[in-house]
Amino acid sequence: MRRPRATSVTTALxxxxxxxFSLQLFLLAVAAEAFLSGEPSLAWAATALSAVLAxxxxxxxxxxxxx
Amino acid sequence: MSEEPIWxxxxxxxAAGEEGVTRREFTRFLVAASVTAAGTGGAAALxxxxxxxxxxxxxxxxxxxxxxxxxxxxxDYPTPNDPAILLRPEEGTLLGFSQKCTHLGCVVYWxxxxxxxxxxxxxxxxxxxxxxxxxxxxxxxxxxEVEVRDGTVWALGAGTEAxx
Numbered sequence: 001m002r003r004p005r006a007t008s009v010t011t012a013l014x015x016x017x018x019x020x021f022s023l024q025l026f027l028l029a030v031a032a033e034a035f036l037s038g039e040p041s042l043a044w045a046a047t048a049l050s051a052v053l054a055x056x057x058x059x060x061x062x063x064x065x066x067x
Numbered sequence: 068m069s070e071e072p073i074w075x076x077x078x079x080x081x082a083a084g085e086e087g088v089t090r091r092e093f094t095r096f097l098v099a100a101s102v103t104a105a106g107t108g109g110a111a112a113l114x115x116x117x118x119x120x121x122x123x124x125x126x127x128x129x130x131x132x133x134x135x136x137x138x139x140x141x142x143d144y145p146t147p148n149d150p151a152i153l154l155r156p157e158e159g160t161l162l163g164f165s166q167k168c169t170h171l172g173c174v175v176y177w178x179x180x181x182x183x184x185x186x187x188x189x190x191x192x193x194x195x196x197x198x199x200x201x202x203x204x205x206x207x208x209x210x211x212e213v214e215v216r217d218g219t220v221w222a223l224g225a226g227t228e229a230x231x
Contacts, residue, residue: 010090017097024104031108035115037169037206043112047105054098054105061098064091 009067013060020053020060027053128153128213128220134161139177141166144211144222150174151211153220156182156195163211163222164197170204184208 027050034042088096123145134140140153150166154177164184166174173188183200184193191202198207212223 014090014094017094021097021101024101028104028108031111035111040112040115043115047108047112050105050108054101057098057101061094064094
């Protein structure tokens with residue numbers, strides 16, 4: 001029995017967002033360590049990449065609302 | 068007041084876990100957490116950029132004659148809460164370091180028999196330039212610029228290269 005397309009798409013997007021969030025947790029740890037060691041440039045770089053990932057997750061969610 | 072959906076009247080059966088979180092809801096939570104994580108990172112970066120690091124004012128440490136060649140002297144710099152160590156590994160050489168290990172902040176000590184600084188917590192080892200040479204630390208110790216004025220050792224500032 002085939003799964004409905006919407007269900008498959010939802011699951012796929014959930015996995016993508018989960019992966020993006022996992023990467024963000026790593027970047028958050030990098031930013032925290034940069035903060036503690038007084039290296040704002042590294043913290044900003046981690047934040048910029050994290051923001052890109054958050055934006056991607058938002059785009060995925062926007063697409064999910066249409067499915 | 069919430070209205071009962073039509074499908075509920077047509078299909079009046081419930082199942083265990085029906086009230087659980089759907090995949091869509093979980094995805095929404097994850098996206099919200101994702102935005103929060105980015106915002107938290109931004110706040111940390113902003114705070115790191117704006118805070119002032121206290122590098123200290125010139126401060127008298129100890130008379131040079133009280134520090135034996137091959138020995139060390141403990142002091143606090145730039146604040147009373149910042150343990151620091153003055154080394155005199157050989158005649159004419161004075162080195163100042165923060166005592167806080169760059170791994171987890173334990174206090175490092177001078178091991179004259181080995182000629183380096185050691186952290187007792189996780190066996191981190193730093194050479195006389197402050198660079199980590201063994202153990203978990205991967206960043207050098209904070210340096211304190213020191214100078215001899217009229218037979219007295221002075222600390223001139225933290226975070227810069229030391230001079231003898």
